[in-house]
Amino acid sequence: MVQRSEFLVQIADVRSTLVRMTGLTRDAISDASAALLTVSIDPVPRVRDLRTEISALAAAVEHDVYVVLAMQQPVASDLRTVLAALRSAANLHRMGVLSSHLATIAERRYPAPAVPAELLSVITDMADVAERLILKAGSVVARLDATLAAELVADDDAMDALHRKLFLILLNNWSHGVAAAIDTTLISRYYERFADHAASIGEEVRYLVSGERPPLDSGDDPWFDTVS
Amino acid sequence: MIAVPIGILTAVYLVEYGQGKRLARAISFFVDLMMGVPSIVAGLFIYAFWLLALGFQFSGFAGALALVILMLPVVVRNSEEMLKLVPSELREASYALGVPKWRTITKVVLPTAFSGIVTGIVLGIARAMGETAPLLLLVGTNPKINFDPFSLSLTDPNPNPMTTLPTYIFEQLTTAAGSTTAPAFYRAWAAALVLTDHHHHVVERAGAVRRPVHQGPRLATRRTRIAMAKSIDVSDLNVYYGKFLAVEGVSMTVEPRSVTAFIGPSGCGKSTFLRTLNRMHEVIPGARVEGKVLLDGEDIYHSSVDPVNVRRTIGMVFQRPNPFPTMSIYDNVVAGLKLQGRQPKKKLDEIVEKALKGANLWNEVSDRLSKPGAGLSGGQQQRLCIARAIAVEPQVLLMDEPCSALDPISTLAIEDLISELKERYTIVIVTHNMQQAARVSDRTAFFNLAAVGKPGKLIEMADTQKIFTNPSQKGTEDYITGRFG
Numbered sequence: 001m002v003q004r005s006e007f008l009v010q011i012a013d014v015r016s017t018l019v020r021m022t023g024l025t026r027d028a029i030s031d032a033s034a035a036l037l038t039v040s041i042d043p044v045p046r047v048r049d050l051r052t053e054i055s056a057l058a059a060a061v062e063h064d065v066y067v068v069l070a071m072q073q074p075v076a077s078d079l080r081t082v083l084a085a086l087r088s089a090a091n092l093h094r095m096g097v098l099s100s101h102l103a104t105i106a107e108r109r110y111p112a113p114a115v116p117a118e119l120l121s122v123i124t125d126m127a128d129v130a131e132r133l134i135l136k137a138g139s140v141v142a143r144l145d146a147t148l149a150a151e152l153v154a155d156d157d158a159m160d161a162l163h164r165k166l167f168l169i170l171l172n173n174w175s176h177g178v179a180a181a182i183d184t185t186l187i188s189r190y191y192e193r194f195a196d197h198a199a200s201i202g203e204e205v206r207y208l209v210s211g212e213r214p215p216l217d218s219g220d221d222p223w224f225d226t227v228s
Numbered sequence: 229m230i231a232v233p234i235g236i237l238t239a240v241y242l243v244e245y246g247q248g249k250r251l252a253r254a255i256s257f258f259v260d261l262m263m264g265v266p267s268i269v270a271g272l273f274i275y276a277f278w279l280l281a282l283g284f285q286f287s288g289f290a291g292a293l294a295l296v297i298l299m300l301p302v303v304v305r306n307s308e309e310m311l312k313l314v315p316s317e318l319r320e321a322s323y324a325l326g327v328p329k330w331r332t333i334t335k336v337v338l339p340t341a342f343s344g345i346v347t348g349i350v351l352g353i354a355r356a357m358g359e360t361a362p363l364l365l366l367v368g369t370n371p372k373i374n375f376d377p378f379s380l381s382l383t384d385p386n387p388n389p390m391t392t393l394p395t396y397i398f399e400q401l402t403t404a405a406g407s408t409t410a411p412a413f414y415r416a417w418a419a420a421l422v423l424t425d426h427h428h429h430v431v432e433r434a435g436a437v438r439r440p441v442h443q444g445p446r447l448a449t450r451r452t453r454i455a456m457a458k459s460i461d462v463s464d465l466n467v468y469y470g471k472f473l474a475v476e477g478v479s480m481t482v483e484p485r486s487v488t489a490f491i492g493p494s495g496c497g498k499s500t501f502l503r504t505l506n507r508m509h510e511v512i513p514g515a516r517v518e519g520k521v522l523l524d525g526e527d528i529y530h531s532s533v534d535p536v537n538v539r540r541t542i543g544m545v546f547q548r549p550n551p552f553p554t555m556s557i558y559d560n561v562v563a564g565l566k567l568q569g570r571q572p573k574k575k576l577d578e579i580v581e582k583a584l585k586g587a588n589l590w591n592e593v594s595d596r597l598s599k600p601g602a603g604l605s606g607g608q609q610q611r612l613c614i615a616r617a618i619a620v621e622p623q624v625l626l627m628d629e630p631c632s633a634l635d636p637i638s639t640l641a642i643e644d645l646i647s648e649l650k651e652r653y654t655i656v657i658v659t660h661n662m663q664q665a666a667r668v669s670d671r672t673a674f675f676n677l678a679a680v681g682k683p684g685k686l687i688e689m690a691d692t693q694k695i696f697t698n699p700s701q702k703g704t705e706d707y708i709t710g711r712f713g
Contacts, residue, residue: 004640006647007667070696071666 007072014064014085015141021057021092022138022201024050028099029134029194033127035106036187037120039113047103054096061089077208084208088141091197091204095134098190098197105183114183116176122166123184126191129159133198140202146209152202159195163188231296231356232349235303236338239345242304243311244333262301270297299352306348310341317550321613323511325564325620326540335566339554457484457654458524458541458623460505465519466683467500467509475501476683478519480673482624487646487655489665489692492675493707497684498658501675502626505656506542507535523624540564543622547629549609551601551616558597560612564620579619587615588645607638614645618653625649627657631664643668662708666696674704 028050031043065086068074074082105114115123133155140149166188170181207213238259242252274294278284314337322332338345460482467475475497482488490498503509504517507528521528528538551560561580565571580597584590589611593604601612610630617625627646631639646655646668659665665672673689688701699705 004667005644066697067693071693073663073667 004072007068007074007078010064010068010072011074011078011081014061014068014082017057017061017064018085018088018092019138019142021054021061021089022134022141024054024057025092025095025099026131026134026138028054028096029102029127029130032099032102032106033130035103036114037124037127039106039110041107041110044103044107047100051096051100055093058089058093058096061085065089077211080208080211084204088201088204091200095194095197098194101190102187105187109183115187116180116184119166119169119184122162122169123187123191126159126162126166126188129155129162130191130194130198133159133195137198137201140205144205144209146206149202149205149209153199153206156195156199159192163192230292231299231303231352235300235349235352236307236345238304239307239311240333240338242308244329244337259301259304262297263305265297265301267294267298270294273297295356299356302352302355303348306351307341307345310344310348311337313344314340315550317546317548318552320508320511320544320546321550321552321616322563324506324508324539324544324546325616326536326538327564328536335563336552336554340552342554457652459484459654460624460656461520461522461525462505463520463522465501465504465517465521467497467504467517468515469512470514473683475504475675476685478686480686480689482654482656483671484654485650485652486670487650487657487668488671488673489669490656490658490673490675491660491662491665491707492684492687493677494660495680495684496675496677498673498675499628500684502628502656502658503544505624506544506626507538508544510535540620541622542624542626543617543620545610545613545617545625545627545630548633549606549613551604551609551612553600553602555601556598557593557601557604557612560601561615561619563616583615583619584612586618586649587611588641588648589615605638607634607641610634610638610642611645614642614649618649622653624654624656627655629658629660632660639664662696666692672696674699674701674707676703676707 028047031047031050035041035043035047065082068082072078108114133152136148136152136155139145140152166184170185174181203214238255242255245252271294274290274297278290278293284290318336318340319332322336323329327335462481463479465475465478466473478501490502492498500509505521505528509515509517517529523538523541527533528542551557552563555563558580559566561583562576565576565579581590581594584593589608592608593612601609604612610633614625614630631642634642643664646657649655650670657665657669669692671689672692672695674687674695675684676687677684688695688699688704690700694700695704696708699708705711
């Protein structure tokens with residue numbers, strides 16, 4: 001006999017909200033990248049709307065978790081689920097905000113491109129990695145797949161490599177002035193943060209499934225990197 | 229024959245109606261007195277009263293009367309004890325189904341105490357049978373066996389006194405005059421055997437009495453009533469036990485089709501208040517209420533309202549599972565329905581299935597409906613009690629700590645059931661378990677008392693979520709966070 005059916009429904013609702021948030025976040029980063037790379041401001045309002053919607057859902061997840069904790073006394077995997085959901089929602093919320101920051105840079109430089117031609121390929125790569133990561137994060141949350149979650153944590157390295165590559169270009173023979181240097185640095189930083197939050201979601205799901213956090217000095221610790 | 233009904237009725241009076249009354253105390257005193265009366269005194273009493281005062285002659289009937297005097301106290305005392313042993317929970321369960329008191333006594337209390345009462349009767353008979361003295365005195369001595377107990381009465385033209393076994397043995401032995409081969413000697417032994425065997429039989433019978441499972445009960449016709457959840461409005465309710473004010477000034481509204489939980493420390497009056505909502509409170513002598521309780525606008529304490537009807541409309545489930553021990557699972561479910569006349573078996577079958585399904589018990593018991601309800605596990609018994617309560621289609625279901633005697637898994641099963649039942653019923657649940665209130669209820673009322681001996685009061689009532697995340701009263705916050713006492 002299935003028991004506490006109402007509670008299980010609440011937990012399932014929280015999870016499906018999270019899955020929905022990953023979809024919206026993917027749309028947001030995709031639109032923001034398009035605004036940057038195709039030099040267009042058409043997608044910008046959409047990114048802002050998505051960001052608002054993601055924030056509202058994050059608040060809803062937080063509220064639901066709050067109510068579940070106060071009223072249903074979740075334990076064991078149920079407890080890990082609500083804690084992981086709470087932190088994943090916060091990560092997704094930040095990812096939405098970072099997407100809107102990217103769109104804002106595109107909007108501020110428009111009609112000029114925000115990304116100089118020689119950096120276009122690096123930023124395009126970053127946009128691809130970001131989209132791939134949020135897509136994977138969606139699967140990880142939907143399927144609670146620990147293997148995929150571990151992959152997601154590792155995939156973040158690709159973004160870090162691109163971030164370092166961009167710095168090298170900036171430091172050698174930069175000819176586009178300070179403003180462009182600041183913009184591109186921020187763009188690169190936002191993508192890197194975005195990827196890091198995606199990795200954190202992988203970390204949360206890994207914790208949810210296994211019940212264990214990696215040791216603090218492993219370099220994977222989500223607490224060290226989540227502040228952006 | 230005479231002693232048994234008088235004895236049982238006296239015991240019923242003493243236990244069920246006479247509590248604390250002067251007549252009951254007097255009867256108890258006389259019963260105690262009669263217990264100590266030697267048999268010969270009983271015999272002399274009948275001799276004086278029946279034979280001398282009323283002018284009857286020696287007869288078997290006069291002897292029987294003396295034996296009645298001997299049996300009566302045994303039967304009364306025994307039945308009384310047995311009736312006292314019937315848990316008051318069973319009476320309450322029956323009242324809560326809207327069963328009138330006298331039917332509760334005949335259908336629930338007496339059957340439950342049946343085996344004990346029969347034992348008492350048998351002991352009484354055994355005592356009477358062992359007596360010789362009053363019979364020697366009243367029946368007279370006659371070596372012949374006579375089957376008419378009334379012979380040698382005034383109207384009998386041909387007097388023919390009756391013998392008693394002891395006399396008979398004595399007579400025959402005298403006739404045998406020391407010869408162990410004389411037929412009379414054997415007759416004496418035969419008589420002695422009959423005497424002891426009789427005793428034996430009677431005692432064995434007592435052990436063999438089984439609690440009967442009610443089959444073919446009187447079935448019910450009832451108006452088909454659609455279960456309609458109703459709201460309850462309470463205004464300014466004071467509840468008293470005699471002069472003691474137990475709950476003071478409670479006003480609240482209970483929404484239909486919702487679960488309302490009452491929480492609070494022990495003695496805060498939450499259970500007492502709950503019992504006023506279906507007038508179960510007044511079952512306790514001296515208990516009364518002031519104020520109004522409206523069920524969909526109708527005052528349940530109005531002088532024209534029969535509490536029995538109120539309890540039929542507002543069902544109740546108790547702390548300890550209390551299925552009727554003498555009844556099968558099937559009969560437990562229809563117990564509340566049996567009282568309103570006949571109903572076709574098919575209809576009852578439907579009701580039983582529906583109620584048991586409603587209580588999430590059908591799958592577990594559908595193949596053993598004729599087995600006693602007492603054979604189920606605690607959690608199953610409690611669900612049986614819920615099925616019994618919903619079988620009469622109440623509009624409101626009151627639950628007084630329904631899970632406190634259950635293990636955690638059964639508790640969760642009941643909680644799930646509660647959240648299903650709220651689709652159809654208005655549910656009010658008293659619980660000591662705050663987490664349970666948080667899990668199952670839509671609205672929560674917190675009761676508290678200022679000090680022991682002070683009346684309990686409603687401190688705060690709000691949506692459960694509000695109570696458990698941001699209560700507006702400090703008292704509530706202190707209680708639910710454990711900063712209490």
